[in-house]
């Protein structure tokens with residue numbers, strides 16, 4: 001039995017206590033969209049807009065986690081994972097985005113967390129993974145300051161309702177996506193295309209993060225945001241390319257890192273965003289809230305961006321099945337080009353060294369805070385063959401990225417855990433059900449779960465606390 005192996009036999013042993021987790025998000029997995037008093041979210045509305053989501057798919061049923069969570073948690077336990085990062089649907093807890101709590105909605109998360117705790121799996125709850133209550137969007141959404149205040153109220157309700165069971169909190173997931181794909185490119189809900197509004201949204205998402213952090217704080221809690229960070233390279237040494245890399249690094253990474261970890265926005269990004277009025281939206285005291293101390297930083301890592309600022313360069317980064325290029329503020333005159341690496345089923349380049357680079361950079365340049373990879377994974381075109389799903393490409397992806405994590409830890413980076421995205425196949429936003437990121441395959445018609453080879457591989461790594469010889473794939 002591999003679980004009996006001593007640490008010495010492992011090629012790469014991770015530190016004791018390393019968190020081996022899996023992640024999902026409410027709208028992507030829960031379904032039950034009209035049950036137990038759940039309100040409508042911007043993703044319910046957006047997914048019903050013709051042409052917004054591939055195949056007209058919605059999260060109405062998703063993978064029915066709302067009803068099948070016991071089976072899902074039992075499978076997590078059997079595989080051997082030690083933590084589950086899920087998100088709480090704001091419209092379940094507070095259907096209108098303000099006002100009283102909807103107890104039946106909170107009860108779902110009580111049942112889920114109790115079930116996890118009984119199984120010995122640590123609950124990691126994300127408060128905002130993009131399902132904003134529609135009434136708040138109708139009132140202007142994240143571009144309005146009030147949204148941040150409403151988010152802080154919601155955080156207090158969640159702390160009151162679940163704080164006896166949950167200690168690990170992620171405030172906001174990927175504010176870059178929520179702001180710029182939601183309000184600038186229009187690829188994500190609410191599908192607006194207003195660059196100035198997207199910049200205000202980014203500020204208010206960060207403000208909401210800071211306020212929620214204060215609302216959640218109790219002795220023994222661990223709180224932080226999850227940012228989608230990228231390794232960024234200039235396509236050449238040309239001045240225009242180096243400046244393009246500065247801009248994109250500024251928008252993707254430093255805007256969020258400097259705000260949350262230094263309590264200020266980077267000067268060059270402020271200047272890039274002057275046409276969109278970032279400075280005008282900042283009120284006295286905001287940056288102190290945004291820079292409120294955090295206990296952990298969640299890093300979602302998927303790929304590297306290689307960029308050029310030279311005119312006429314072809315290429316784009318894939319953010320939706322529909323968009324050719326996405327006009328994010330600050331990214332004008334920048335093109336995303338290939339770095340020549342193999343890609344996943346999303347067309348995203350596979351670059352595990354980029355993960356090492358990102359965590360090493362954050363550890364070196366920002367005040368010391370424990371880091372967690374809160375998402376990492378890949379979509380591939382999985383097929384069921386003889387009742388099983390063999391996914392060697394995903395195993396190789398996970399293996400490479402975990403090795404990169406190990407190398408970072410060995411060089412002193414305080415990386416404390418890794419969550420695979422995703423526990424199971426689910427609703428992949430604009431792609432609907434066309435992209436499979438799961439360790440566990442889901443038959444979307446029958447809801448049958450089939451652990452892929454990668455699920456067993458990852459669970460065994462978790463049980464051992466490390467990786468075997470390079471490329472070793474053992475199901476047992």
Ligand code: FCB
Pocket residue numbers: 025028173174177228300375421428429437
């Ligand atoms: C991230 C999202 C997550 C999932 C992965 C593939 O940007 O946080 O919900 O869709 O991408």
